[in-house]
Amino acid sequence: MSCFNCCLSKEKVAKKSLKKSIHEYCNAMTITSFANISIKSDGSRRRYIVEEIQKLGNGKVSAEILTFKDLSAATQNFNPDTLLGEGGFGRVYKGKLDSRDQAVAVKQLDRNGLQGNREFLVEVLLLSTLRHQHLVNLVGYCCDGDQRLLVYEYMPNGSLEDHLLELKAGRKPLDWRTRMKIALGAAKGLEYLHEKADPPVIYRDFKASNILLDDDFNPKLSDFGLAKLGPTGDKTHVSTRVMGTYGYCAPEYALTGQLTTKSDVYSYGVVFLEIITGRRVIDNNRPTEEQNLVTWAQPLFKDRRQFTLMTDPALEGNFPRKGLYQALAVAAMCLQEEATARPLISDVVTALGFLAQDKPNCEGVEEDGSYEDYAEGEENEEKR
Numbered sequence: 298m299s300c301f302n303c304c305l306s307k308e309k310v311a312k313k314s315l316k317k318s319i320h321e322y323c324n325a326m327t328i329t330s331f332a333n334i335s336i337k338s339d340g341s342r343r344r345y346i347v348e349e350i351q352k353l354g355n356g357k358v359s360a361e362i363l364t365f366k367d368l369s370a371a372t373q374n375f376n377p378d379t380l381l382g383e384g385g386f387g388r389v390y391k392g393k394l395d396s397r398d399q400a401v402a403v404k405q406l407d408r409n410g411l412q413g414n415r416e417f418l419v420e421v422l423l424l425s426t427l428r429h430q431h432l433v434n435l436v437g438y439c440c441d442g443d444q445r446l447l448v449y450e451y452m453p454n455g456s457l458e459d460h461l462l463e464l465k466a467g468r469k470p471l472d473w474r475t476r477m478k479i480a481l482g483a484a485k486g487l488e489y490l491h492e493k494a495d496p497p498v499i500y501r502d503f504k505a506s507n508i509l510l511d512d513d514f515n516p517k518l519s520d521f522g523l524a525k526l527g528p529t530g531d532k533t534h535v536s537t538r539v540m541g542t543y544g545y546c547a548p549e550y551a552l553t554g555q556l557t558t559k560s561d562v563y564s565y566g567v568v569f570l571e572i573i574t575g576r577r578v579i580d581n582n583r584p585t586e587e588q589n590l591v592t593w594a595q596p597l598f599k600d601r602r603q604f605t606l607m608t609d610p611a612l613e614g615n616f617p618r619k620g621l622y623q624a625l626a627v628a629a630m631c632l633q634e635e636a637t638a639r640p641l642i643s644d645v646v647t648a649l650g651f652l653a654q655d656k657p658n659c660e661g662v663e664e665d666g667s668y669e670d671y672a673e674g675e676e677n678e679e680k681r
């Protein structure tokens with residue numbers, strides 16, 4: 298037992314040090330100090346936080362410190378009617394804080410999860426330091442006793458998954474242009490993490506359920522608990538325990554634990570393919586050869602005559618043929634086995650900038666000659 302534990306009650310230590318450490322980290326105005334934390338047990342968590350408190354000075358985060366009472370009131374005692382969804386780390390409720398005239402989403406982390414404390418700290422610290430229009434805003438947090446809660450801005454249209462892969466009765470499917478706008482915004486969020494944040498941040502959990510949508514279907518990335526700092530100096534990758542969601546993980550990361558920003562680019566390719574096809578990356582309800590979206594798509598990427606067959610039937614054919622060709626080309630590039638062959642996310646942003654442009658009559662029309670002409674031309678090219 299550490300000396301620290303002898304002097305103060307366990308709960309007080311955990312609570313005090315957690316609150317303090319969040320402030321102190323952020324005061325140091327560096328994300329280097331906390332984004333690689335690894336907390337394996339309660340004891341090491343306490344030790345780690347205590348060490349960090351000694352190291353860093355006093356600071357401020359924009360996120361409000363809230364009590365469990367505040368959040369019980371905000372969610373009518375976590376009324377099941379206010380439940381927005383449930384993920385691997387806990388339940389998410391819709392609420393309203395007395396202190397502000399704003400709807401919020403309250404995520405109550407599962408108290409039994411060992412990983413919960415690390416997720417909690419990384420999420421608070423990263424979201425307090427990084428700010429971008431395509432990252433969800435953290436309004437506040439609570440760490441009363443063993444309760445860990447995160448309070449985000451409420452995103453009225455829920456997640457991309459709700460509109461693409463789990464469409465409820467009465468909801469309209471997303472049209473092509475909205476899909477491209479979401480893909481572009483999400484890529485801009487990743488671009489900020491990879492190329493503007495210093496040092497770069499690898500998001501590690503890019504998937505449809507983590508892309509939240511506002512009133513106007515502008516996307517924002519959420520769930521930073523798994524984020525990692527990218528390699529610095531001469532290093533080409535960081536080595537880490539494999540985490541994330543099956544199907545979205547890049548092959549080299551899943552096999553060796555070697556993580557780079559290109560691992561996120563692969564996950565981006567998976568989500569972009571879901572956006573185009575309306576198919577879930579892993580779907581056990583489909584015939585065996587179609588259960589893994591990427592494996593199903595690989596041979597089709599090489600045969601332009603199959604491209605229209607890859608689109609989401611919910612689009613009912615309403616998409617620009619050339620736009621579809623370009624979108625599939627971007628997805629295929631992001632999904633390359635060889636990480637170094639994948640594009641930078643900023644290249645994806647540039648390509649999608651064109652695809653998401655408002656063109657009044659791009660629905661269902663052939664641009665610059667017909668797609669069929671193009672496919673035929675390619676075919677002749679192959680024969681020659």
Ligand SMILES: Nc1ncnc2c1ncn2[C@@H]1O[C@H](COP(=O)(O)OP(=O)(O)OP(=O)(O)O)[C@@H](O)[C@H]1O
Nearest residue numbers: 382383384385386389402449450451452455456506
């Ligand atoms: N800020 C928010 N505004 C509105 N709805 C939200 C918000 N955050 C989360 N949700 C809803 O709650 C659901 C659960 O989110 P959560 O992040 O806990 O799990 P997940 O992303 O589905 O899965 P995982 O735990 O694997 O990341 C989301 O799919 C979304 O519908």
Ligand SMILES: [Mg+2]
Nearest residue numbers: 384506507520
């Ligand atoms: Mg999530």
